[in-house]
Amino acid sequence: AQSVSQHNHHVILSEAASLELGCNYSYGGTVNLFWYVQYPGQHLQLLLKYFSGDPLVKGIKGFEAEFIKSKFSFNLRKPSVQWSDTAEYFCAVRGGYGNNRLAFGKGNQVVVIP
Amino acid sequence: EPEVTQTPSHQVTQMGQEVILRCVPISNHLYFYWYRQILGQKVEFLVSFYNNEISEKSEIFDDQFSVERPDGSNFTLKIRSTKLEDSAMYFCASTEGDLYNEQFFGPGTRLTVL
Numbered sequence: 001a002q003s004v005s006q007h008n009h010h011v012i013l014s015e016a017a018s019l020e021l022g023c024n025y026s027y028g029g030t031v032n033l034f035w036y037v038q039y040p041g042q043h044l045q046l047l048l049k050y051f052s053g054d055p056l057v058k059g060i061k062g063f064e065a066e067f068i069k070s071k072f073s074f075n076l077r078k079p080s081v082q083w084s085d086t087a088e089y090f091c092a093v094r095g096g097y098g099n100n101r102l103a104f105g106k107g108n109q110v111v112v113i114p
Numbered sequence: 115e116p117e118v119t120q121t122p123s124h125q126v127t128q129m130g131q132e133v134i135l136r137c138v139p140i141s142n143h144l145y146f147y148w149y150r151q152i153l154g155q156k157v158e159f160l161v162s163f164y165n166n167e168i169s170e171k172s173e174i175f176d177d178q179f180s181v182e183r184p185d186g187s188n189f190t191l192k193i194r195s196t197k198l199e200d201s202a203m204y205f206c207a208s209t210e211g212d213l214y215n216e217q218f219f220g221p222g223t224r225l226t227v228l
Contacts (some may be wrong), residue, residue: 004156034216043117044219045203060166068161083201090157100145100209 002026002093006105014113015083021076021108023065023091033074034092034102035065044090050074061085083114116140118220120206126226127196135191139204144190147207147217148181150174157205163189196227207208 005024013019022046025031035047048059055067065076074091119138127133140148148160161171163181180192189208193200203224207217 035220043221046216046218049216070165092157100147100162101172102149102157103159104149107154 002031002103004091004093004103004105006089006091009106009108011108011110012105012109013081016080017112019076019078019081019085019110021089021091021110023074023076023105025072025074025091025093025103029035029095032094033065033067033105034061034094035059035076036090036092037087037112039087045078047089058059081110081112083112086110086112094107118206118218120196120220120223122206122223123221124224124226126228129198129227130195133193133196133225135193135204135206135225137189137191137220138187139206139208140190140210140218141187143208143210143218145169145209145211145217146181146183147209148191149200149207149219151205151222152199154201157167160191194223195223198227201225201227 003026007022033050035042037047038044047063048057048065048068050057050067058064063078065074067074089108094102118140121136125133146163150158150160151156161175161181162169178194182190193199203222205222206220209215209217
């Protein structure tokens with residue numbers, strides 16, 4: 001079974017600072033990788049996803065993530081955060097043909113101070 | 115934009131009671147899921163459902179749990195005899211297809227077992 005690790009569960013930073021959230025997963029063959037965001041009081045929403053091709057993927061709201069296969073990592077980045085990026089961020093992995101379940105990391109609670 | 119909806123938003127029940135959590139997936143979606151998140155822990159997969167049957171379930175999804183699509187729109191999770199440790203946020207999700215589509219999540223139902 002997949003396991004997903006996210007570190008630095010609580011991140012506090014100022015507006016315009018850069019953000020990087022780490023995500024590591026256990027090896028299990030071909031994987032699909034996702035970052036979801038949950039704004040206060042809202043649904044989990046997809047930020048971006050990686051299935052194949054260019055390992056640098058761009059998502060909504062200026063976020064991007066890089067898949068590094070050799071490191072089993074899929075780190076999320078944003079060069080300059082805004083107050084509205086305050087949210088919880090979840091990395092998720094889906095592995096194997098016909099396997100639809102998502103394995104989630106524990107999440108990063110990000111607070112952006114104006 | 116179509117959304118997954120869930121009712122109720124909060125359910126309080128006594129230990130040993132049966133609860134039914136309801137979800138209305140996005141109308142043209144074919145795959146349905148339940149996940150849960152115990153406070154302070156990861157979002158965990160419970161079950162996936164396709165073509166009126168369970169396609170995959172986790173070790174958490176024991177005989178106390180069941181799912182049903184009683185009509186063309188609702189997707190329910192029943193817990194037959196709730197335990198204290200069933201207290202969690204329960205998320206429903208749906209996806210249009212299989213491997214290459216994102217899962218759209220509902221807002222969740224917070225279940226509190228007393």
